[in-house]
Amino acid sequence: MYLIVNFLEQSKLLAAKRFVLQREYFDTFKQAFPNYKQLLQKGIYQCIIYFSREKYKAAYCAQRGSLYYNTDKLEIIFNDFKELDVTSGDIHKRLRRHGYVKGWINRKDKIYLPLVCIIEDEDDFEEIRKNMPSGVIRDSDFLARLRKLEKQNDWKGMCDLFEPLEKIREKDIWNDPDVLYGVGFACSKMADFERERLKEKGYLENKRRYRELCIEILKRCCELDSHNYSHVLALGYRHYKNVLELTQPKGRRDGNVKKEIELALEWNNRALELNPDSIKAHYRIGRIMDKRVDNYRYSVKQWSKEVFDAIEEMEFNAVGHLEKAVELYEKIGEHEKAKKDNHREYVRSLYSLAKYYCEKTQMNDWLYQYYLLNLLNGQFQIKQIMEQDKRNLNAAKEYIDKCFESLFNTKPNPDIDFTHLASQYDENSELKKLSIIDMLYRMGLIYLYLYFMEVIRGKNSSINMEEYGNKAGTYLRAAKRVANLYRSKGVNRRNTYYINNWLAWYYILTGNLKSAEHEIKGAKDGYVKCTYAIVLLLFKQDSKYTLAEQILEPLLNDDKSRSRAAVLLACIYRLSGQEQKYSRLISGIAQKHNMWARRFIAKIESERNKR
């Protein structure tokens, strides 16, 4: 029998020369080695001591010593040590691996690495003690090597097997679709782009290299084996990623979005031909089509009914694919592998759908109209569009709730401790499925809209009102808290003023203007400043009107918020009786501002004329 003992620090060992295992530590030991008495009775041949707080210090080997134990205590006395040329960290790592292999560490049953471990087999002990590399010399074929590296997520290693990849056409494997697929897949991973690193020297070139190689190699794969769903899907995935990378805010811009969209659709559609039930392909097509709509919107010069219809149709198709992905996923049996493999796409489809339905509503406009017209004592009429928006919002709500449930295995409710949930949520693997901040934010927003819907219906319009309000507030606050938590951990540094913005709206709706003001006072983004301006207006104080004016006027030159600012300014001018400024503003409105602003001002005008 062999022992491996964990001392916190080397100095402790040298001072005490004694190790006592008791209380909960002894319990962990007993859990891992329930038959410890029998084992220890066989005698101890050797003992290693490592220091868990001093990973880089050498481990020790105890030469002589004695051991006492009873049912609640184990005591070891060391007489003599020898330093080994293996570090404590190495011993710890090997020991833990060994424990998992042997099954005496077991996360599921909550059995952890005890401070004292018993190793029965001399070979095992030697492997740990000498930190021997296991199975050192290996000769494997490319497939086996690729597979092994893939298991370790060593994408670079996989690519390196065939460097220089530029010459891969000249190699024999150029005719082997299985191997090419492995390399192409690895290149795709190597090409994955993180916008945070955009500015690093050579980063973009490096990514481009792998990207281009990936496409070349995977195309060849599809050529060799055109009926292989995985190959086609992988190529589709690369183009899909390209689209996302090129369209994400602050992403890379070294590519042609339009072309990538077409290629992504082409290859993912081919994947669907080979496997019509491909959840991944449906999801990706849905997402890309959605991007195509955005792209199309930007390119439109002349808006017309045809254009609107075209967009409507594209959106309809996109939603169709996402809904199909959801439907297919829900048909999979509980324990099938596909359930796990496609979970990410499922969750994201649900999220995309929730987002789509949420944004399809014009609640944001209604909020503006509601408050501004109220201020101007105008009539707010939304009956005609209510039904449509209500349907969309209900769909959004259903999708987002389902999304939450599927991700966290529990139905969302305001009593959940979201920060705790977030800190448990595996930041690396699960976060990639979906950002918990986005999720909470979207839930908050949807419930906020629902709440608003009830508010405009009039007081006590429904029993749901309180519930919606409570949820909206809780989720948005939770989103903010989690964002702060991640920021403090350095995980997410994204600007989260968009959350404050909607939290401010929540306070507006609940009539808590002070909190609303506090929430967004320092905001830099135009649209948040606009919300801030509304808060200021609602105070109905002259000094606040002036402040709002000062904030809004510069925004007239801001491309993104100029229309909103114009509308708000128009209201302020009216409220504060600055007729001249008002006329100047509305005379320019036709050239400078969008449809929304024009319509809105027209409404204000007509209200004015009524009186």
Add this chain to the structure above:
Amino acid sequence: MRVDRLDETLIFESQDKELFLSCFQEPRKLPEYIEKEILKLVFDSLKLDINGNDDVTLLIKRLPTPFINKVIFDVESMFSDEMSLYSDGVHESAALYLGRHLSYLMYYLPVNVFKVWKPLVDLQVKDKLKWKMRILDIGTGPGSVAVGIMEYYRMMAEAFPYLNFVLSFVLLDGQREFLTIAKRLINSLTAYMPPNLFVSIEESICRTLDSPEDISVSGEFDLITMSNFLTINEMRNSQNAVAIVSALKDSLKKDGSVIIIENGIKNNCLSFKTIRNDLVNQGVYNVYSPCNGIWQPKKEYSCTCFNMVRCFWEIPLIYKFLRDHGLKKGGRYDVPFNYAILRKDGKTKYRAEGNNRFYVQLKDLREYIDRTVNVKAIIRTVIDRGDKISVSLCDGSMDLGIDDDSSAVWIEPVDKEWLVKKGLNLPIVAAEKITLKKVKVIAHGTFVVIPRLRMQGSTEIEIEY
């Protein structure tokens, strides 16, 4: 590479991999200085003067023709059946080698030098070699094994100049002539060793081992080697073998190894395996390698299958010269042999695997005809057919007799080039562990169905050395 502070073994680190890969990748080449020292020894024994500056090709040309013809005759007749009839008890080996020591030195020493590398690598990959080794070589002959071990350690000493290596040999042979040659050769070769490798001959014992009592050597050894000693060519030895090798146990350190090397001839293989089986089944030793059980540790051996390992080498200059002068033997670039490493501490090169959930044992293969399976096994033997090779497997789950080669599990012949294209760079050698994923099981044979394995495009192969 580093030395363990507790047991002084050499610990192989992953960056050392390349060095050992080269042991498999390239054929071994007998350094010219060895050939030169062999020739110098020959000239000396023939009492002929030489110019010390001459290189091997020049030296070899100076050998007198009658001597060359004698060497060729000796080599071709030495172990032929006819000569083996000389048996007269203790003196049989004396008779066998009478007047032929120089021929043995010139021809059999070179071919036997590198065989010992295979067992040495087996030990090394599991950190069983020490920086300092005390070795007992039984049946030294002209010193082939010692020279082989020296060469192996020279390679290490050159690769790891920051480490020191020490080899000390105790040589034992029944024939003084051989011991004289061995001592002289080893001593002359020490001049070529790097400064961090110290080689010495501790003792040379001229004694004929006829019974276990004859083994009385002082101290314990890290390594006891016997190369072409138990062979049936050495007549009585194979009868005494079990007793003699058993008796050696007391001279072996508790973490020491016995290396037995034999030639690749079928009859010899049978006797060698029988001896091995007896030694293990009587509980004297365990087999460290080859022939480990893949799924369970193998405690009993009843298998006597006919197989062999190969050592790839470049034909040395002396051989080329002899062949130019009419020698028919010695054209093989792959030398077949058999070996076993025995230990008394129960350690094995490959440890039995716990998890066989995704694999099929070879004994069960016939239930999987036409299906694609995963298999793990030791490569039993490899047959080279020019462009193609056939490989036979053993996982310890079936016992074969010496003539059961055809009922063993074979992989259908594959193109060597195909393997290279797949990315397998090293020649496939017997005794290594192979993992095959997605191989197809094919029915073979007319009366009895014998399963064979067929490699497919999607087959994954991995060989562990």
